[in-house]
Amino acid sequence: MDDAVVSPNRSADGATFLSRRGLLKGGGALVVGFALAPAAGFAQAARGVKAGPPDYHAVDTWLAIHADNTATVYTGKCELGQGNQTGLLQVAAEELDMGMHQVSTIRLDTNITPDQQATSSSSSIHRGAPALRAAAARARMELLARAAARLGVQPGSLEVRDGVVSVRGENGFRKVTYGQLLGEKPFNVKYDGTAPVKAPNEYRLVGQRPARVDIPEKVAGKYTLVQHHRAPGMLHGRVVLPRGQRGFGVGAKPVSVDETSIAHIKGAQVIRKGDFVGVVAEREWDAVKAAQALKVVWRQGEPLGDHNSVHARMRKDKTTDTLIANVGDSAGMMQKAAFVRGSSYQCPYQSHAPFAPNCALADPTGEQLVIKSPTQDVYSSRKQVSEVLGIPEEKIRVQFFEGSGTFGRSCYEDATQAAAIMATQTGKPVRVQFMRWDELGWDNYGPAHAAEVRAGVNADGDIIAYEYDGWQHGWTVTSTVSDSARTKAGVERASGSGSITVNPISTGSMYKIADRRVTSHAAPMVNYLRGAALRSPLDLSFAFASEQTVDELAVAVKMDPVAFRRRNIGDVRWLDVLDAAVKAANWAPKVMGSETQSGDVVRGRGVALGTHHVSYGAAVAEIEVNRKTGVIVTKKLYGAMDCGLTVNPALVENQMVGQMIQSVSRVLKEEVTFDDNGVTSLDWSTYQVLRFAEHPEVTPVVVQRMNEPSTGAGEEVMGATAAAIANAFFDATGVRMRQFPMTPERVLKALEGQQRT
Amino acid sequence: MTITIKVNGAARSVDADPDTPLLYVLINDLELKGPRFGCGLAQCGSCSVLADGVEIRSCQTPISDVKQRAITTLEGLPALYAEQRKLPKAPDLHPLQQAFIDEQALHCGYCYNGQAIKGAELLSKTAMPTEAQIRDHMNGHLCRCGTYPRIMKSIQAAAAKIAKEG
Ligand code: FES
Ligand code: FES
Numbered sequence: 001m002d003d004a005v006v007s008p009n010r011s012a013d014g015a016t017f018l019s020r021r022g023l024l025k026g027g028g029a030l031v032v033g034f035a036l037a038p039a040a041g042f043a044q045a046a047r048g049v050k051a052g053p054p055d056y057h058a059v060d061t062w063l064a065i066h067a068d069n070t071a072t073v074y075t076g077k078c079e080l081g082q083g084n085q086t087g088l089l090q091v092a093a094e095e096l097d098m099g100m101h102q103v104s105t106i107r108l109d110t111n112i113t114p115d116q117q118a119t120s121s122s123s124s125i126h127r128g129a130p131a132l133r134a135a136a137a138r139a140r141m142e143l144l145a146r147a148a149a150r151l152g153v154q155p156g157s158l159e160v161r162d163g164v165v166s167v168r169g170e171n172g173f174r175k176v177t178y179g180q181l182l183g184e185k186p187f188n189v190k191y192d193g194t195a196p197v198k199a200p201n202e203y204r205l206v207g208q209r210p211a212r213v214d215i216p217e218k219v220a221g222k223y224t225l226v227q228h229h230r231a232p233g234m235l236h237g238r239v240v241l242p243r244g245q246r247g248f249g250v251g252a253k254p255v256s257v258d259e260t261s262i263a264h265i266k267g268a269q270v271i272r273k274g275d276f277v278g279v280v281a282e283r284e285w286d287a288v289k290a291a292q293a294l295k296v297v298w299r300q301g302e303p304l305g306d307h308n309s310v311h312a313r314m315r316k317d318k319t320t321d322t323l324i325a326n327v328g329d330s331a332g333m334m335q336k337a338a339f340v341r342g343s344s345y346q347c348p349y350q351s352h353a354p355f356a357p358n359c360a361l362a363d364p365t366g367e368q369l370v371i372k373s374p375t376q377d378v379y380s381s382r383k384q385v386s387e388v389l390g391i392p393e394e395k396i397r398v399q400f401f402e403g404s405g406t407f408g409r410s411c412y413e414d415a416t417q418a419a420a421i422m423a424t425q426t427g428k429p430v431r432v433q434f435m436r437w438d439e440l441g442w443d444n445y446g447p448a449h450a451a452e453v454r455a456g457v458n459a460d461g462d463i464i465a466y467e468y469d470g471w472q473h474g475w476t477v478t479s480t481v482s483d484s485a486r487t488k489a490g491v492e493r494a495s496g497s498g499s500i501t502v503n504p505i506s507t508g509s510m511y512k513i514a515d516r517r518v519t520s521h522a523a524p525m526v527n528y529l530r531g532a533a534l535r536s537p538l539d540l541s542f543a544f545a546s547e548q549t550v551d552e553l554a555v556a557v558k559m560d561p562v563a564f565r566r567r568n569i570g571d572v573r574w575l576d577v578l579d580a581a582v583k584a585a586n587w588a589p590k591v592m593g594s595e596t597q598s599g600d601v602v603r604g605r606g607v608a609l610g611t612h613h614v615s616y617g618a619a620v621a622e623i624e625v626n627r628k629t630g631v632i633v634t635k636k637l638y639g640a641m642d643c644g645l646t647v648n649p650a651l652v653e654n655q656m657v658g659q660m661i662q663s664v665s666r667v668l669k670e671e672v673t674f675d676d677n678g679v680t681s682l683d684w685s686t687y688q689v690l691r692f693a694e695h696p697e698v699t700p701v702v703v704q705r706m707n708e709p710s711t712g713a714g715e716e717v718m719g720a721t722a723a724a725i726a727n728a729f730f731d732a733t734g735v736r737m738r739q740f741p742m743t744p745e746r747v748l749k750a751l752e753g754q755q756r757t
Numbered sequence: 758m759t760i761t762i763k764v765n766g767a768a769r770s771v772d773a774d775p776d777t778p779l780l781y782v783l784i785n786d787l788e789l790k791g792p793r794f795g796c797g798l799a800q801c802g803s804c805s806v807l808a809d810g811v812e813i814r815s816c817q818t819p820i821s822d823v824k825q826r827a828i829t830t831l832e833g834l835p836a837l838y839a840e841q842r843k844l845p846k847a848p849d850l851h852p853l854q855q856a857f858i859d860e861q862a863l864h865c866g867y868c869y870n871g872q873a874i875k876g877a878e879l880l881s882k883t884a885m886p887t888e889a890q891i892r893d894h895m896n897g898h899l900c901r902c903g904t905y906p907r908i909m910k911s912i913q914a915a916a917a918k919i920a921k922e923g
């Protein structure tokens with residue numbers, strides 16, 4: 001899986017005559033002999049030479065059949081540790097009727113792979129698989145037509161197993177392999193979605209649990225990460241940025257740069273383009289030292305405020321308001337409710353904080369500028385580099401290589417653009433790696449959020465009115481490095497697709513509420529922090545506020561929170577995930593917070609629903625709260641997810657474990673801190689994430705729906721988990737937390753407030 | 758200046774300033790894929806290696822400090838295991854690495870260099886670690902993807918397997 005140029009040298013046995021006794025690798029049965037035309041392999045040889053994207057509707061864009069009866073699958077979605085390559089290979093192998101051992105894939109490459117846009121929003125299987133499935137189905141149709149001609153039968157009389165086509169009912173007497181039919185040659189056909197795809201009841205691989213294809217190399221230390229690449233004559237580069245960003249719009253503007261301040265470091269050189277400042281050196285340690293030693297005076301800009309006052313500021317700002325959902329008369333019904341509950345909530349900025357700071361290698365020495373990058377979208381990165389450098393996109397080739405899990409738009413565009421700038425200016429390959437403080441200080445953070453929620457219930461326990469008002473700012477379109485290099489102000493995507501608004505699905509949509517209003521208040525991003533999508537964008541915030549409110553209604557009518565939700569849920573799929581989670585947790589019905597517990601350590605259980613897009617998530621949390629120290633320990637989590645047809649339940653279970661652990665981290669610990677002078681959470685001690693000793697036991701449950709379309713599985717149980725922990729806190733203490741992360745200081749403060757009343 | 762260090766059983770000479778952190782020598786001069794940069798601050802465990810069998814953070818260890826010590830990286834774990842267990846031949850993988858595969862523990866796997874090194878260190882000292890011992894021992898190794906529960910299971914499975922093999 002190392003280099004992305006596909007070798008055509010697989011045809012060694014593709015041109016050979018297979019005798020009657022020739023044993024087939026996959027099938028191991030007798031094969032009828034055919035004189036096969038020599039496989040030229042020309043199509044594969046040409047692959048990768050020209051700038052892409054290749055024709056989206058050509059089968060050859062997606063698949064190559066090799067003479068040894070294996071296939072290479074070209075997808076436009078990248079492996080980010082979520083296992084999607086395994087899932088996509090399952091989909092392709094299923095439609096082709098090949099085995100997992102016969103299919104492999106390569107990494108994304110703008111000269112080779114199709115443009116399926118960003119690998120984000122849990123879209124790999126949801127939106128990435130249908131095109132691949134259609135192309136594979138068309139490929140199978142073509143292969144069957146050729147086999148029928150070859151064997152002198154109708155295509156309908158053929159069957160395929162492991163890429164071996166045989167005549168049905170002949171006990172394998174006449175057979176031919178895909179490899180023999182096509183060898184390295186191209187299909188030269190297009191797919192239009194009309195080739196028949198398998199019905200779910202015909203699946204042999206989809207729905208099964210084959211192991212992840214990338215794991216063995218990863219544990220052996222043989223997997224090539226973007227960080228591993230080197231090139232002859234390569235320099236090491238580092239960006240030079242102020243420690244911690246200031247407000248959006250200020251950017252990183254040098255007033256003066258004293259190049260003599262690094263004169264003592266061997267071979268160190270300053271690179272500038274517009275406001276962009278970086279350093280290169282032959283040895284990596286010298287580049288690190290130079291970036292730290294370089295004296296730069298930065299423009300200060302407006303004071304930024306701080307992370308504690310940001311919610312109040314957003315609520316006072318001149319916002320653009322959008323009604324996200326508005327049915328019935330929520331205000332009127334609120335009057336008729338037996339009980340109304342509601343509160344305001346504050347949710348923090350959080351960082352992608354990838355475990356590996358972003359890294360990229362740009363090589364300008366060939367026909368194209370070749371960049372190895374951990375980007376989630378190779379074609380978009382190519383376009384952005386072209387804009388930064390002012391060179392045509394065809395002159396740039398972006399190849400994806402994994403760094404670490406990135407969870408949305410961390411600084412990968414910045415690293416990619418910085419490497420491109422430094423490489424073109426020096427004429428040499430340059431490898432740029434962000435330092436920990438660059439990554440945490442210049443991230444495009446998941447925005448802070450403030451909410452005001454009110455909901456009313458009648459005496460029978462029906463939710464009859466619901467109102468959610470949410471405040472946040474939008475997302476940045478550009479990156480810090482491109483803003484600096486082009487000396488342009490950053491651009492905010494304030495509205496329209498891709499910007500952040502309150503998610504109507506996460507705010508009460510799972511309940512039958514006839515009178516519901518959801519309003520999004522968008523503050524302009526100027527002089528806030530840079531915002532972008534962070535895994536399950538703002539869903540933790542929405543669920544934290546919304547599902548606590550729902551829980552309060554259950555308490556008001558003295559109902560068990562599970563029974564209360566069951567009563568109010570309007571959709572069987574929500575009901576099924578709730579039931580799956582509470583069953584796994586062996587939930588015992590009770591009214592939340594109704595037990596009085598003595599001692600310093602008190603225990604609680606909580607339940608909640610949540611999602612991101614179209615999948616369904618539910619979670620149960622068991623926690624302990626130390627009333628003396630304010631420390632919350634999550635002991636056990638149970639989660640259930642329905643993402644339609646689950647291609648590989650093992651992958652989804654693994655994803656769920658990661659999501660739930662990350663949610664614990666985010667609801668208990670993670671917070672970007674800042675003061676007037678900029679972001680102050682710049683390392684793992686100031687930006688705390690969940691540690692090994694603090695992790696709960698996690699039980700993931702997949703609710704399989706073979707006959708529903710596949711939907712996302714990479715983030716959909718996060719909101720439910722965060723809210724279940726908040727609800728468990730109330731169960732344990734009888735106190736509501738209105739702000740997260742639920743740090744010991746905040747917990748103590750909340751408990752103190754309770755003792756006074 | 759030329760400095761000779763012992764890495765995975767072989768003496769290697771490199772030309773580097775003595776203040777250079779060991780990590781940069783391992784990845785750039787020796788082109789090893791195991792140790793990797795995560796923070797450079799001794800906070801995450803991404804760069805961990807064993808020095809005479811004890812886990813150290815190579816990002817904060819100047820190369821001049823390691824001269825006499827035998828360094829083992831992820832690449833050398835199976836051989837070190839064979840040496841510790843007096844096996845005639847090194848297995849392909851350390852039992853803990855195999856357990857990571859069996860448990861399908863990883864997400865991105867970036868942190869698994871450190872998880873493997875630190876877990877192997879524990880297993881070499883404590884035959885059947887308790888859950889509390891594992892939590893305590895591994896606490897300096899972060900995993901941003903949230904794979905802790907399966908690292909826990911992998912360590913327990915590897916310990917059981919090693920015990921069974923005697
Ligand atoms: S890179 Fe050495 S501990 Fe993080
Ligand atoms: S698996 Fe990604 S950081 Fe641990």
